[in-house]
Amino acid sequence: MKLYGYFRSSAAYRVRIALNLKGVAVDHVPVHLMRDEQRRPEFLAKNPQGLAPALELDDGSVLTQSLAIIEYLDTLRPEPRLIPADAVLAAKVRAVALAIACDIHPLHNRRVVGYLERELKQSQAAVDAWIRHWILKGGLEAIEQLIAPAPFCFGSSPTLADVFLIPQMFSARRFAAPLEHLPKLRAVEAACAALPAFAAAHPSRQADAE
Ligand SMILES: N[C@@H](CCC(=O)N[C@@H](CS)C(=O)NCC(=O)O)C(=O)O
The missing domain is CATH 1.20.1050.10 (Glutathione S-transferase Yfyf (Class Pi); Chain A, domain 2)
Structure with a gap:
């Protein structure tokens, strides 16, 4: 999997924490937000919103929105749970x-x-x-x-x-x-x-x- 992010992006930071808690390793692909790389056509093809993060799965599908990505990770690898059972x-x-x-x-x-x-x-x-x-x-x-x-x-x-x-x-x-x-x-x-x-x-x- 590849995580498109930026070191100071708080939304990408959320996903990095979740990946680490779940023990899931990914390749990190920097998207320089201060240079507006998020608006380049090659990134917009991955996330039409032009926002980091995006998680590209091994089958080529791309997930966007940090909450959706983290809920996907929680389903993929349920332990440790990030959303309590109660x-x-x-x-x-x-x-x-x-x-x-x-x-x-x-x-x-x-x-x-x-x-x-x-x-x-x-x-x-x-x-x-x-x-x-x-x-x-x-x-x-x-x-x-x-x-x-x-x-x-x-x-x-x-x-x-x-x-x-x-x-x-x-x-x-x-x-x-x-x-x-x-x-x-x-x-x-x-x-x-x-x-x-x-x-x-x-x-x-x-x-x-x-
Ligand atoms: N709701 C989105 C927010 C994503 C977002 O706003 N990312 C910021 C960085 S924290 C971004 O890419 N900003 C670029 C811009 O505003 O052009 C999520 O949770 O993934």
């Missing part, structure tokens, strides 16, 4: 993942931020304020209320919630969003950082890191 817990885990994937991350994605800067002529300060606002308000600040660390978001082993939270925490730090008032999230972050599967997926550890 229906209520599974819904809570998915809610955190979806809050990040649907509500937080899209508002500071490169193409959205680029539109604010280039088309709407917003200053860097205004764009930075936008990014930090939407990462925190109704975002990480709400997730702080939703989780019950022990020491991971929902118990003694990582779930989909942790797989999505850690890359979002990385992005929050990258954009200098204040996190001091979110002790539960920071505790989960520390617990995950101690696991090799999370540590090896960190952007700084990728071959294309700059």
Whole structure:
């Protein structure tokens, strides 16, 4: 399998964590998002959305959307489970993942931020304020209320919630969003950082890191 990604892409980072937790090895193919390689015809042929990540299977089929890719991996290799068997817990885990994937991350994605800067002529300060606002308000600040660390978001082993939270925490730090008032999230972050599967997926550890 080949994972098309970018070291700093938080959506690709989610997939790297899941692959490591599942012990699935892939070839990593860098798509340089700052050079707009995601908009080249050869990549658009794989993912018409022009977004990383994409997972190319050995039969040539290509999966897109990090959540769909991770659910595929969870089906392919069920252990360790990323979605708990308990229906209520599974819904809570998915809610955190979806809050990040649907509500937080899209508002500071490169193409959205680029539109604010280039088309709407917003200053860097205004764009930075936008990014930090939407990462925190109704975002990480709400997730702080939703989780019950022990020491991971929902118990003694990582779930989909942790797989999505850690890359979002990385992005929050990258954009200098204040996190001091979110002790539960920071505790989960520390617990995950101690696991090799999370540590090896960190952007700084990728071959294309700059
Ligand atoms: N919902 C998608 C989001 C994918 C996404 O937005 N990827 C970003 C990197 S984290 C990207 O490729 N951005 C390029 C762009 O905006 O042009 C997923 O979870 O896979």
